[in-house]
Amino acid sequence: MYQTGDDGEEIYIADIECAASKTRMIPLRDRAGDGRVNPRGIPCLYMATNDATAVSEVRPAIGAYVTVASMKCLRELKLIDCSVLAKRQFIYFEEPERDEMEKAVWSDIDRAFSAPADRSDDAAEYAPTQILAELFRSLGYDGVAYKSAFGEDGYNVAIFNIDDFEVGRCRLFQVKNITHKIEPQPG
Numbered sequence: 001m002y003q004t005g006d007d008g009e010e011i012y013i014a015d016i017e018c019a020a021s022k023t024r025m026i027p028l029r030d031r032a033g034d035g036r037v038n039p040r041g042i043p044c045l046y047m048a049t050n051d052a053t054a055v056s057e058v059r060p061a062i063g064a065y066v067t068v069a070s071m072k073c074l075r076e077l078k079l080i081d082c083s084v085l086a087k088r089q090f091i092y093f094e095e096p097e098r099d100e101m102e103k104a105v106w107s108d109i110d111r112a113f114s115a116p117a118d119r120s121d122d123a124a125e126y127a128p129t130q131i132l133a134e135l136f137r138s139l140g141y142d143g144v145a146y147k148s149a150f151g152e153d154g155y156n157v158a159i160f161n162i163d164d165f166e167v168g169r170c171r172l173f174q175v176k177n178i179t180h181k182i183e184p185q186p187g
Helices: 051-057 098-114 123-138
Strands: 002-004 010-012 045-048 065-073 079-081 143-147 155-159 165-174
Touching: 045 051, 051 065, 051 155, 051 165, 098 123, 098 143, 123 143
Parallel strands: 079 143
Antiparallel strands: 002 010, 045 155, 065 165, 143 155
């Protein structure tokens, strides 16, 4: 924040946190990094179904500021929803029937899209979900929906064409705490 002095000079007063501009809420066309759905160089719009999920997905530190934008869809889209069997885990001791096997595969696909990634992960770790996303795109889908690994009721949506959405209101959030539910594992 600056104030103009009596002599017309700008005087620095303080830094004030504010929401990022609307233009920064859409991926840069020429600087897209690797993501769960998109390979490097091909932008994809990642969104969440609620504010808490959107903030959690960027894995900020306590005290960090995160801008969340509301998005307006500009046309009717066809999404593939991989989250239908998100909470189911399938274990078989003998070969299952085809429909049971299909449910298990879709559950695994959702988990693959949902698995938290670290910025230090090798880009090759994204290859399986990027290949699936490209298959979905080739079949006429506009994006992929999948369960978020953060929170019970959060979902993510990745849209292939970043021009399908318009940025609405941008709001600034500050991370006040981070809660992890832990469970000891055998061994």
